[in-house]
Amino acid sequence: MFLNRLENVYKIMEQEGLSQTIVSDKNALFYLYGKWFNVGERMIALLLRIDETPILVLNDLFSFEDKDTKIVYFNDKESGPDKLLPYIIHHKALGIDKFFPSRFLISLMNLHAASAFKTCMAIDYARFVKDMDEQKLMIESSHINDLCMEDFKCALRIGMSEKEMQEECYKIYKKHGIDRVSFTPIVAFKATAADPHHEPDDKTILEAGDMVLFDVGGVYKDYCSDMTRVFFTAEPTAFQREIYNLVRRANEEAIKHIKPGVALKDIDKIARDIIDSAGYGEYFNHRLGHFIGIEDHDFGDVSLSSDIIAKPGMIFSIEPGIYIKDKIGVRIEDLVMVTKTGVKVLNEYPKDIQVLDLK
Structure with a gap:
């Protein structure tokens, strides 16, 4: 992971009043990792929490290693949102990037994963x-x-x-x-x-x-x-x-x-x-x-x-x-x-x- 880029994203998240956000845009993930993730219709979600280790929730058909990231795998018999849920701070607002699919977002909303769900453009502003x-x-x-x-x-x-x-x-x-x-x-x-x-x-x-x-x-x-x-x-x-x-x-x-x-x-x-x-x-x-x-x-x-x-x-x-x-x-x-x-x-x-x- 490009840690200098991650730090810029964290700074902008703080300016937006967010302590956690989900990044799913493949271009944004490339910006942070220098690697393309092509997961098709399956969920991929990078959970960024300020000053904590990033958590990447990924289908186990797509192996990935990064020393600065905790990888959480799920398989096709499991729910991606369910796997992501334990890592979200439920009493705080959760930022969502512009490409996170609605079917996964609705699942998180139904699970009461956060106190509120807000659009987060921090990764886009960092890429400016x-x-x-x-x-x-x-x-x-x-x-x-x-x-x-x-x-x-x-x-x-x-x-x-x-x-x-x-x-x-x-x-x-x-x-x-x-x-x-x-x-x-x-x-x-x-x-x-x-x-x-x-x-x-x-x-x-x-x-x-x-x-x-x-x-x-x-x-x-x-x-x-x-x-x-x-x-x-x-x-x-x-x-x-x-x-x-x-x-x-x-x-x-x-x-x-x-x-x-x-x-x-x-x-x-x-x-x-x-x-x-x-x-x-x-x-x-x-x-x-x-x-x-x-x-x-x-x-x-x-x-x-x-x-x-x-x-x-x-x-x-x-x-x-x-x-x-x-x-x-x-x-x-x-x-x-x-x-x-x-x-x-x-x-x-x-x-x-x-x-x-x-x-």
Whole structure:
């Protein structure tokens, strides 16, 4: 177990007024143990009690050893909640993470396992701030994504379909030692990029003059990358250039203002105001960014409704976009890390307009 990470979780539990909580989210368990637990539909519950040995209740089909954890096994003839019950302090409130299945929670409630059951986000708040090991992995993950983006660009050819290019993305990631993607690669030709979550198809064929959008990410040593770039296959029209440069300015101005102590909702507003003042506000229809790490979308976002204050070690995306149906879609996305004095952009792939001479 990463004891420094556990201590951070304990501190946040105390701030939430909780002395005990259950963690069942497989991503949170990986964060604490550096090991993936794939237990299917069976219960897994890590009971954290401040200043006491963590207790992991686990089906005996999945053996595990950790010197800092007490392991309690149950089998398929036994009830997981029943096994967990003796270790819960019944006269105190019990925190529950966001993924603990309701069927197990209801069983604990019926057993009167605690005086109250409360949502506990301590593990998620702890994961907001990446430690030095995580930061190094995120920097390398984004570096590899930069290299892959260049290869994606070079793999484009007139006459190929979006689906064919998507398959090339998987091959290119594998060439760079990446066996798992952060999410299904988004490849959009023409105006299909006006759908922020477009699913590549076999029918949309790349033709000379098309714009191409890549929204892609790979997983390096269990940490995700994510980046979006747009390429041109002919000299952009005045309208295309206007939209592209506007989105780029929103991206870069927002990044300039990131530093410790700044409210993330204010960062969203900076980018949104730039696009809105140019008359395209209605076409920027999503939040500015999301947190990222073990998951492509870690808990937390950069939006007008966010109450998060930037702290050193936080890593999130900055991805403004303009989407005009049947006309154009442009998004430019970078991952950024808050530093002690400002911000570090993890993606180094250029954002200049690139016109490709494709065959």
